Amino acid sequence: MTTVAPTRSRGLLTGSALLCLPALAGLGLVLLPPLSLAMWQAALVVLEFSALFALPALCGALLALGARRSGGGRGAFLLAALNALLMVLALVPSVSVWQTARAEGARLDPFQYAAGFATSADREPVTLEYASPGGEPLELDVWQPEGGVPEDSGLPVVVNVHGGAEDLPQSLLPRWDTWLADSGGNRVVFDVDYRFFPDGDWSASLADVRCALGWVYENAAEYGGDPERIALNGQSAGGLLVLLAAYSDETEPSCDTEVPEVDAVVAWYSATDGTAEAPPAPWRQRQSPVEEELLESSERMVGGPPEEYPEEYEAMSPILQVDADSPPTLLITAGHDFFLGTEDNDRMVEHLESEGVPHHHVELPWTEHMFDLNWGGLSSQVARQSIGDFLADHL
Structure with a gap:
């Protein structure tokens, strides 16, 4: 039992750390100056789909909490807090635009969120x-x-x-x-x-x-x-x-x-x-x-x-x-x-x-x-x- 718990805790901590990486990378792309126009384009896509980054962060927070219950200690607490913060940050753009939508009288459909790009149409001109x-x-x-x-x-x-x-x-x-x-x-x-x-x-x-x-x-x-x-x-x-x-x-x-x-x-x-x-x-x-x-x-x-x-x-x-x-x-x-x-x-x-x-x-x-x-x-x-x-x- 003494061997299983630390091993399980380390596995959960590793998973939690890996799951916070997508949101961390996305945050860097959105907030930091891009090194090229290609990086700016990547940042555009990340920002448009930022809410999707909340899911791995949520899973990472849950894994870290599981690790803490298994004796993960301070590291588990810090990973849980980091993932929770990233989850909130990933939702900030969507929540902010939602407030603007209310002011504009716009009814938003979250099911359209992944409706694709505007580069094609259903007919030809x-x-x-x-x-x-x-x-x-x-x-x-x-x-x-x-x-x-x-x-x-x-x-x-x-x-x-x-x-x-x-x-x-x-x-x-x-x-x-x-x-x-x-x-x-x-x-x-x-x-x-x-x-x-x-x-x-x-x-x-x-x-x-x-x-x-x-x-x-x-x-x-x-x-x-x-x-x-x-x-x-x-x-x-x-x-x-x-x-x-x-x-x-x-x-x-x-x-x-x-x-x-x-x-x-x-x-x-x-x-x-x-x-x-x-x-x-x-x-x-x-x-x-x-x-x-x-x-x-x-x-x-x-x-x-x-x-x-x-x-x-x-x-x-x-x-x-x-x-x-x-x-x-x-x-x-x-x-x-x-x-x-x-x-x-x-x-x-x-x-x-x-x-x-x-x-x-x-x-x-x-x-x-x-x-x-x-x-x-x-x-x-x-x-x-x-x-x-x-x-x-x-x-």
């Missing part, structure tokens, strides 16, 4: 070329409601502009396109491609988005859309572009078209101030070796830093272009964004309020940039409720 600036063909996808579009329906229109760190195609997350098309009494969605911030010519991207907006205005009726009811929607860099396209007409479109005013604009985790006076980047970015790469990429778009090209950075800062005529705006902020601190969007909200622009701001705590990749995630569920309500009110 109609793909068309809308322009070819400089001989480069640009395409857009037309997403109609699942049941089709009744003749002369005149459905509201959403023009979606994707984000990305490189030249990615339109309909990057098609499951969101189909949701926009099928929800809220149905809409027609146009997901557009554009030249992704060519070196030294950032405005080419904005010119393409304005061109696409004009094309949609001219052709929406052919696909069942109402050209007099158009909203813009964009994520990250796409969010920046839709804000600029909605707030200012200083950039000419890259094709011969009439660019309409829009009824509403939705920007997800998008920077609004690119000037030298902008809030600092988040601590994780400033301490990461990736920061230099990000700064170089940003400066290449313009030709140099904000101090050397102040007028260019002012022109690409929506926060400086807000006025009383700006369309109703929904800002969705990721509260744990590696690329953008929450202060940026907070300051944008202050400008919208001071100009009397109808707006709504949703900050999703413990949520990472590009969280909408996870279709069933709690943050994505809140975003769907907020966007649906906003479009119903303004489109």
